[in-house]
Amino acid sequence: MNFNPITIRDIAKALGISVSTVSKALRDSYEISDKTKKLVNDYAEQNNYRPNPIAQSLKKGHSKSIGIVVSTIENQFFSQVINGIESVAYQAGFNVIITQTHESYEMELKNVEQLTHHALDGLLISLSTETKDVSHLKHLHQQGLPIVFFDRITNEIETHKVIADNFKGGYDATRQLLNAGYKKIAHITSPPNISITSERFAGYEHALKEVGMDIPSAYIKHCAHGGRDMSEIENALNELLSLKDKPDAIFTTSDRITTTTLYLLTKMGIKIPDDIALVGYTNTTLADVLNPPLTSVYQPAFEMGRKAAEMLLSLILSKHPVTEFETITLPTQLFVRRSTLPKKAL
Amino acid sequence: MNFNPITIRDIAKALGISVSTVSKALRDSYEISDKTKKLVNDYAEQNNYRPNPIAQSLKKGHSKSIGIVVSTIENQFFSQVINGIESVAYQAGFNVIITQTHESYEMELKNVEQLTHHALDGLLISLSTETKDVSHLKHLHQQGLPIVFFDRITNEIETHKVIADNFKGGYDATRQLLNAGYKKIAHITSPPNISITSERFAGYEHALKEVGMDIPSAYIKHCAHGGRDMSEIENALNELLSLKDKPDAIFTTSDRITTTTLYLLTKMGIKIPDDIALVGYTNTTLADVLNPPLTSVYQPAFEMGRKAAEMLLSLILSKHPVTEFETITLPTQLFVRRSTLPKKAL
DNA sequence: TTGAAAGCGATACCAC
DNA sequence: GTGGTATCGCTTTCAA
Numbered sequence: 078m079n080f081n082p083i084t085i086r087d088i089a090k091a092l093g094i095s096v097s098t099v100s101k102a103l104r105d106s107y108e109i110s111d112k113t114k115k116l117v118n119d120y121a122e123q124n125n126y127r128p129n130p131i132a133q134s135l136k137k138g139h140s141k142s143i144g145i146v147v148s149t150i151e152n153q154f155f156s157q158v159i160n161g162i163e164s165v166a167y168q169a170g171f172n173v174i175i176t177q178t179h180e181s182y183e184m185e186l187k188n189v190e191q192l193t194h195h196a197l198d199g200l201l202i203s204l205s206t207e208t209k210d211v212s213h214l215k216h217l218h219q220q221g222l223p224i225v226f227f228d229r230i231t232n233e234i235e236t237h238k239v240i241a242d243n244f245k246g247g248y249d250a251t252r253q254l255l256n257a258g259y260k261k262i263a264h265i266t267s268p269p270n271i272s273i274t275s276e277r278f279a280g281y282e283h284a285l286k287e288v289g290m291d292i293p294s295a296y297i298k299h300c301a302h303g304g305r306d307m308s309e310i311e312n313a314l315n316e317l318l319s320l321k322d323k324p325d326a327i328f329t330t331s332d333r334i335t336t337t338t339l340y341l342l343t344k345m346g347i348k349i350p351d352d353i354a355l356v357g358y359t360n361t362t363l364a365d366v367l368n369p370p371l372t373s374v375y376q377p378a379f380e381m382g383r384k385a386a387e388m389l390l391s392l393i394l395s396k397h398p399v400t401e402f403e404t405i406t407l408p409t410q411l412f413v414r415r416s417t418l419p420k421k422a423l
Numbered sequence: 424m425n426f427n428p429i430t431i432r433d434i435a436k437a438l439g440i441s442v443s444t445v446s447k448a449l450r451d452s453y454e455i456s457d458k459t460k461k462l463v464n465d466y467a468e469q470n471n472y473r474p475n476p477i478a479q480s481l482k483k484g485h486s487k488s489i490g491i492v493v494s495t496i497e498n499q500f501f502s503q504v505i506n507g508i509e510s511v512a513y514q515a516g517f518n519v520i521i522t523q524t525h526e527s528y529e530m531e532l533k534n535v536e537q538l539t540h541h542a543l544d545g546l547l548i549s550l551s552t553e554t555k556d557v558s559h560l561k562h563l564h565q566q567g568l569p570i571v572f573f574d575r576i577t578n579e580i581e582t583h584k585v586i587a588d589n590f591k592g593g594y595d596a597t598r599q600l601l602n603a604g605y606k607k608i609a610h611i612t613s614p615p616n617i618s619i620t621s622e623r624f625a626g627y628e629h630a631l632k633e634v635g636m637d638i639p640s641a642y643i644k645h646c647a648h649g650g651r652d653m654s655e656i657e658n659a660l661n662e663l664l665s666l667k668d669k670p671d672a673i674f675t676t677s678d679r680i681t682t683t684t685l686y687l688l689t690k691m692g693i694k695i696p697d698d699i700a701l702v703g704y705t706n707t708t709l710a711d712v713l714n715p716p717l718t719s720v721y722q723p724a725f726e727m728g729r730k731a732a733e734m735l736l737s738l739i740l741s742k743h744p745v746t747e748f749e750t751i752t753l754p755t756q757l758f759v760r761r762s763t764l765p766k767k768a769l
Numbered sequence: 770t771t772g773a774a775a776g777c778g779a780t781a782c783c784a785c
Numbered sequence: 786g787t788g789g790t791a792t793c794g795c796t797t798t799c800a801a
Binding site for chain 1: 428471473475476477478480481486488495496497499502503505506509518519520521522523537538539542562566682685686689690707708709711712713714715716
């Protein structure tokens with residue numbers, strides 16, 4: 078199948094003028110007479126002429142498009158981030174190419190590989206849970222590809238980064254449970270190698286230490302793929318529930334882990350918060366109508382996307398090499414709902 | 424900022440051979456000796472050579488990328504469709520560029536405009552709720568751009584299409600309410616101009632007619648932007664609830680309308696299903712843990728994406744103009760949950 | 770087996 | 786004001 082749009086050369090031929098004149102006329106150059114401009118523009122319009130962006134990209138050395146790598150767009154957190162990115166990119170006339178890793182390191186490699194090298198002006202990335210080695214990105218970064226990290230970042234690469242205040246998110250969630258009278262707080266989270274895990278864990282730990290409590294290591298459960306597979310969470314839950322000293326509350330990180338935990342507990346017939354309280358990270362708009370309404374840590378996802386995109390565009394558009402980088406930390410919000418009802422109220 | 428990856432010319436110069444030899448060696452042409460191939464490939468590997476896809480696209484006349492236009496990826500239905508599309512496109516080595524209309528006709532125009540013309544090998548689109556005129560797409564289609572419609576289609580353009588069985592979805596949902604003993608069934612839906620609205624309405628109507636019931640027009644509410652703005656649904660609900668003859672059940676279409684209706688009814692203190700039963704279209708994985716668990720029409724979104732992408736690729740890859748088109752209809756599934764509990768059980 | 774050169778579409782420098 | 790031409794990086798005849 079082909080698709081043969083008209084080119085600048087067709088216009089030149091049809092009008093009996095040169096291609097350079099046509100090109101300049103279309104770009105409204107001061108060198109071209111109004112008469113010629115009108116002639117060219119009218120013809121272009123009538124024949125539905127559109128410049129071929131590929132040729133423009135090749136010539137200009139940039140593609141006006143940026144790549145995004147996230148684990149999965151089905152996660153509302155990421156779709157909201159993408160909306161934020163898009164809102165900025167669109168304004169600036171940039172295209173956005175989205176790829177998903179589904180939490181696989183291999184997919185991350187492939188996607189980055191596929192996206193990069195001149196077809197992209199910059200990259201926005203949140204690492205997969207499997208990612209431990211970032212040399213694929215280091216390489217590109219050294220070659221000069223502008224990269225901005227968001228959410229799951231690495232400190233092996235010096236560039237702009239945008240994160241939520243993960244420490245505070247973890248702290249607030251845990252503190253809320255403690256204030257509500259829960260004392261045995263388990264934590265189901267992503268693998269320790271990704272940044273958000275350790276930051277949130279630090280907040281959790283700090284809240285517990287603050288009230289002089291220990292963290293029994295049996296209460297910490299890592300899901301290798303951030304809850305991608307339900308079995309990960311099922312196992313964690315089964316282990317927690319078969320402990321002699323069962324937890325009376327759970328703090329979950331990530332949308333997927335949170336909602337799946339809610340689902341599984343419900344299915345097991347465990348009452349929330351009566352049997353076990355639950356607080357989790359989630360950006361779903363449905364937190365209020367869940368059963369029970371879910372106490373949750375909300376991240377400013379849209380804003381994170383906006384900021385990340387703005388920083389990336391500033392790198393792309395900068396005339397000089399950028400050597401000063403910053404890491405923006407956005408506040409999280411704790412929404413208290415029934416899933417962490419104070420113990421005495423039960 | 425720039426980013427200067429090595430080119431085929433650099434390799435040629437470094438090795439003292441011609442660019443055409445390098446090009447052929449890299450593509451493993453039979454014309455080139457093994458020795459030269461090895462030389463070139465080793466050098467390329469060591470210097471991290473990557474072909475510039477823009478130059479390749481310009482030369483070959485295609486970009487190996489397809490565009491997707493949906494209303495919003497925050498809707499799980501669409502993110503699942505996109506996952507399906509991606510799974511097929513990725514296998515075939517195609518990039519996917521996603522854009523969102525946010526239910527605006529103007530955005531649809533802009534996105535399509537931005538996406539098309541040679542930077543794209545094909546387009547997958549679900550129309551915005553505002554779209555009445557599809558001449559922007561007709562144009563492109565006439566010029567030869569392969570297009571496949573999914574979900575919200577138009578019959579003004581002859582090409583492949585993939586939809587869910589919207590009639591049956593509407594019928595099943597309504598029938599379920601009738602079977603459960605509800606008799607006054609309201610319908611909150613998208614504007615009548617989009618295909619899914621009328622198809623689902625027809626199913627609803629058929630189920631009611633079947634049992635000899637009338638459809639009071641006051642029970643049918645259209646949300647101009649498919650529930651994008653909460654106020655649309657709030658108004659619809661207020662009007663329904665102030666009717667002298669209040670409905671005892673509501674059938675909603677679209678994820679957004681469904682979940683927002685649930686949210687608003689809850690906020691108004693209306694008990695579901697006691698005061699009003701609810702059945703809605705939604706692809707959220709959370710239907711089971713909503714309060715109450717929601718009877719819902721589930722669409723095979725991933726499958727829809729797969730099929731649409733396959734059809735698009737077949738158009739793109741076809742050597743001959745395609746003149747026979749088909750419309751695939753995928754089955755929907757009704758999941759019965761507590762929100763439509765039989766009246767007698769209440 | 771290798772290389773020269775044309776060409777994909779648009780841009781921009783330099784002549785005229 | 787207008788036109789010729791080299792160029793972006795790669796592919797592909799066609800000659801050698």
